[in-house]
Amino acid sequence: MTAQAAGQERVLTGTHFMLGDHACAEGALAAGLDFFGGYPITPSTEIAERLARRLPRVGGKFVQMEDELGSAVAIIGASAAGARSFTATSGPGFSLMMESIGLAAMMEIPIVIVDVQRASPSTGLPTMVGQSDALQARWGSHGDYGVAAYSPASPQECFDLTLLAFDVADRYRIPVLLMMDEVVAHMTERVVIPAADAIQRGQRPRPDHAPGATRHLPYAVGDTLVPPMAHAGEGYCVHMTGLTHDERGYPALNEATHNQLVNRLVDKVRLNAGEIERYEEYALEDAETVVVAFGCTSRSAREAVKRGRAAGRKCGLLRLVSLWPFPEARLRGLLERGRVQRFLVPEVNLGQMRREVERLTQLPVLRLNHAGGAMPTPEDILAVIP
Amino acid sequence: MSEGRREVRIGGFGGQGIVLAGTLLGKAASLYDGKEAVFTQSYGPEARGGASRADVIIDDEPVDYPYVTRPDVVAVLFQEAYLKFAGDLRPGGLLIIEPDLVTPESGVHALALPATRIADELGRRVVANVVLLGCLVRHAGLVSRDAAEQAIRETVKPATVDLNLEAFAAGFAHDAGAVSEAAG
Numbered sequence: 034m035t036a037q038a039a040g041q042e043r044v045l046t047g048t049h050f051m052l053g054d055h056a057c058a059e060g061a062l063a064a065g066l067d068f069f070g071g072y073p074i075t076p077s078t079e080i081a082e083r084l085a086r087r088l089p090r091v092g093g094k095f096v097q098m099e100d101e102l103g104s105a106v107a108i109i110g111a112s113a114a115g116a117r118s119f120t121a122t123s124g125p126g127f128s129l130m131m132e133s134i135g136l137a138a139m140m141e142i143p144i145v146i147v148d149v150q151r152a153s154p155s156t157g158l159p160t161m162v163g164q165s166d167a168l169q170a171r172w173g174s175h176g177d178y179g180v181a182a183y184s185p186a187s188p189q190e191c192f193d194l195t196l197l198a199f200d201v202a203d204r205y206r207i208p209v210l211l212m213m214d215e216v217v218a219h220m221t222e223r224v225v226i227p228a229a230d231a232i233q234r235g236q237r238p239r240p241d242h243a244p245g246a247t248r249h250l251p252y253a254v255g256d257t258l259v260p261p262m263a264h265a266g267e268g269y270c271v272h273m274t275g276l277t278h279d280e281r282g283y284p285a286l287n288e289a290t291h292n293q294l295v296n297r298l299v300d301k302v303r304l305n306a307g308e309i310e311r312y313e314e315y316a317l318e319d320a321e322t323v324v325v326a327f328g329c330t331s332r333s334a335r336e337a338v339k340r341g342r343a344a345g346r347k348c349g350l351l352r353l354v355s356l357w358p359f360p361e362a363r364l365r366g367l368l369e370r371g372r373v374q375r376f377l378v379p380e381v382n383l384g385q386m387r388r389e390v391e392r393l394t395q396l397p398v399l400r401l402n403h404a405g406g407a408m409p410t411p412e413d414i415l416a417v418i419p
Numbered sequence: 420m421s422e423g424r425r426e427v428r429i430g431g432f433g434g435q436g437i438v439l440a441g442t443l444l445g446k447a448a449s450l451y452d453g454k455e456a457v458f459t460q461s462y463g464p465e466a467r468g469g470a471s472r473a474d475v476i477i478d479d480e481p482v483d484y485p486y487v488t489r490p491d492v493v494a495v496l497f498q499e500a501y502l503k504f505a506g507d508l509r510p511g512g513l514l515i516i517e518p519d520l521v522t523p524e525s526g527v528h529a530l531a532l533p534a535t536r537i538a539d540e541l542g543r544r545v546v547a548n549v550v551l552l553g554c555l556v557r558h559a560g561l562v563s564r565d566a567a568e569q570a571i572r573e574t575v576k577p578a579t580v581d582l583n584l585e586a587f588a589a590g591f592a593h594d595a596g597a598v599s600e601a602a603g
Contacts, residue, residue, distance in 0.1 A: 050446035050458070075463070160463025220485050221442065221458035223449045329485070336483035411484050 043091040044229040051224040053217045054079035056188040057121070057147060059224075060195025062087060063232055067116035070096045070107030072126060075159045076215040077149035080121040101126035105133030105146070112142045113273060115264035117199055121147040124166055125156060128173070134208045135174030138298055140273045141252070141260065143202035143237065145195070147211040149218045150328075152381075152405025162215040163405035164328055165382035170210045171357045177295050179302030181309050182210040182357040184327040188222045194311075194354070200235030201309055205301050206259055212356060214381070216329035216408055237262045244268030250280040252294075258301040302358060311354035312363055316342055320349030321374040322418050323367060325390055327353040329408045330379050337414035347372075348418050359389045368394055375399060377417055379409050423479035425561055428490040428507065429551070430472050430500030436548030437496065441473030443552055443570045444562060448477045450573075451566035457482045470500035477561050492559045494551055495521055496534065513559055515551070516598065523598055530558060530595040537589050546586035553590025564591065 044063045051059070058080045061069070069088055073081045081097070088095045094111075098104040101122055108118035122130065127148040137144045150166050152158035166173075170182040181201050183194040195211055202209040238261045240249055249269040254260045263269035272282035277294055279285040302309060316338055317323065326334035331352045341348040351367070353360065367373055376394065378387040379401035391398045401409055401417050427444060431437040438460050445458035455478045461471035474487040493508045494515040495501040501521045508514055514529040519536060523529055532554045538547040549571065556567045568584060575583045 048450055050442065050449050050456075216485065219459065219462055221445060222456070222482075332483045332485060339483075410488075 044232065045226050046228050047226060049224045049226065050221055051188050052079060052221050053185070053188040053191045053213065053219065054149065055083050056191040056224045057195050057211065057213065057218075058083040058087065059226060060192040061119050061145070061199070062091065063192070063226065063229070064196045064199035065117045065234060066093055066119055066199075068094050068096075068108065068111035068118040069120065070098050070104045070111065070118070071120040071122065072098050072101050072104050074101075074123045074126050076151055076218050077121040077123050077147060077213075079218070080147060080149075101129035102133070105130040105144075106136075108144050108146075109133060109137050109140070109142050112137075112144050113140070113265050115267070117203070119145040119147070119199070121149065123149050123151050123159075124153040124163065127166055127169065131169070131173040134180070134210075135176055135178060136275045137208045138174070138178035138180065139176075139275050141206035141262070141298075142273070143199075143206050143209075145198045145202050145209050145211065147195070147213060149213045149215060151215050158406045160215070161406040162329060162381055162408055164212075164214050164330065164380050165385065165405060167212060167327075167356050167380070167382060167385040168388075170212055177299055179205075179299045180208050180210060180357055181205075181302065181355060182212050183311065183355050184212045184214075184353060185217055186328055186331045186352065187217065188220060188224050190354070191217065192224050192226060196232065197311075203237040204235040204259070205305065205309070206237065206262060207302060210357075212328070214328045239263075240269065251282045252278060253280040254297065258297055258304065306358040307362070309355065310358040310360045312360040313350075313352040313354055315350040315352065317349035317351065317367065319372055320347055321372060322346070322348040322377060323373050323375075324348060324350045324377045324379065324414065324418070325353065325364075325386065326350065326379055327356060327386065330381060333409050333411045334379060334414055336411035337418060340411065340415055341418045346418055353386065356386065359386075361393060364390065364393050368396075375419070377401065377414070379414050379417075381405055381408055421478050421480045424482070425477050425492070426487040426490040427475045427477070427492040427494070427555070427559065427561065428472055428487050428504050429474075429494045429496075429555075430470050430504045431496035431548075432469065432500070433471060435496050436545060437471065437473040439574075440548040440552045440555075441475050443549070443567065443574060444555070445475045445477070446574060447556075447562040447566035447570040448475075451569045452562050454479060454562075455481050457485045459485060459487075470497060470503045472500070472504065492555065492561070494555055496547065496551065498522065515554060515558070515595070517547075517551075518598065527598065529598040530554070531598045532590065532593060532595045534590065537593060538586060541582065541586055541589060543582060543586075546583060549583045549586040550590035550593075553587040554593060554595055555590075556587075557591045558595070
């Protein structure tokens with residue numbers, strides 16, 4: 034197969050009627066996926082299934098690993114060698130990957146992990162929806178670190194946000210988590226895939242000198258807070274460790290280095306939140322009730338807001354496309370306008386993202402929660418909008 | 420819900436091809452008729468044995484809530500699916516049954532489409548699902564015939580396109596009798 038033919042097949046340009054899980058897999062391929070290491074688990078299995086067929090045909094490597102511990106470490110290793118790497122799992126596997134998320138954050142190795150959320154904790158309801166890994170995405174590994182997490186609400190967004198996830202992971206050298214849910218993963222809708230040459234790919238910052246010319250300091254940073262990334266095997270002197278390390282990447286077990294390093298890991302996301310975060314607004318102009326929702330739940334929320342508006346209720350929707358960073362500045366902006374009287378946060382968990390809203394306001398934050406297995410209907414949400 | 424929202428539920432058992440029938444319907448609407456459509460199906464234990472479902476929602480506007488709650492059309496190829504799903508039908512909605520496999524209660528108004536028998540006459544029982552799709556497209560009027568045929572051409576294996584188009588045409592042309600009238 035010629036390189037050009039391979040390129041054409043890698044990006045399935047055109048309009049499709051496609052499953053959410055498949056759209057995620059296609060998004061990864063379009064992003065230039067080189068390596069998938071994973072362990073199939075419901076409801077994410079269709080991602081691995083499709084990539085097992087598709088990825089080897091376009092020159093990538095698909096490895097079915099022994100478990101999720103191995104999967105996470107395998108994608109870190111592949112990424113350290115320069116491969117765009119990714120895995121897909123669900124809650125139980127996501128828990129097993131937590132340690133490695135911290136490792137990737139600490140070593141600043143870009144990875145993308147998809148968690149197709151099902152009803153949890155533990156094995157829970159394997160085939161039914163949940164949104165209860167939202168806080169785990171942000172806080173699940175030990176220590177302070179920065180990540181980005183996106184939550185698609187449609188198969189189209191499964192494609193778009195998978196593309197974005199790779200770009201953000203590479204640009205900031207961080208773990209990026211795609212927090213899908215079972216409803217969106219198993220829904221089939223129209224998905225438009227652009228032409229291969231119309232896809233702009235974010236790049237890893239790279240050393241501006243050739244290997245060997247000058248001593249390479251793999252963790253030396255300029256103004257951007259993101260060190261240029263030399264890949265293992267390119268000839269640069271690279272050393273990567275989960276231990277606190279200095280600019281050379283060597284262990285430096287002292288509090289001053291640690292404090293500086295961990296602050297930078299957090300700051301490169303915090304200070305770039307405006308670039309990384311995504312949200313969508315609907316009917317917020319004069320809204321007194323602001324519904325804050327994400328993933329499948331935001332679909333019911335939008336319908337509820339439409340009907341609420343038709344009935345004369347001043348309500349609007351702030352849809353969290355990124356859970357992390359949480360669009361804090363936008364929410365503060367809404368509060369400054371002074372029209373908002375209350376928030377409503379419907380979610381398929383017992384109030385995880387509601388905490389973020391409560392943290393930012395003294396106004397009442399209404400709740401609508403389900404522990405998992407069912408998403409709220411528009412009627413459920415409308416009933417709580419005054 | 421939007422005024423234009425229409426919900427379709429196709430019920431059957433594993434092997435009857437209801438997932439393909441639902442996919443073709445959604446694809447026809449979404450890709451070739453310029454409408455919005457969402458397709459969902461039974462998943463997990465629910466889909467393994469017994470009555471399983473293939474659901475399609477078609478609308479002029481983007482579909483928000485993705486699940487069928489009060490179908491405008493119910494098509495069932497299997498008694499258990501009839502018992503499980505027919506009661507959800509919106510009053511005045513369209514019920515299509517496979518009369519060789521489904522016996523409705525008396526007084527129920529339904530279109531009778533012997534999809535399996537028609538498929539057997541074409542030499543391939545597996546296309547009963549597409550026979551059903553032909554009947555559904557004609558009587559429900561949710562997607563155009565052209566769009567449905569285009570979806571078939573773009574979805575099934577190239578070697579089976581003609582057979583499937585034939586099955587679709589047979590289902591479309593069949594003069595499905597109303598069960599209550601047929602009984603009388």
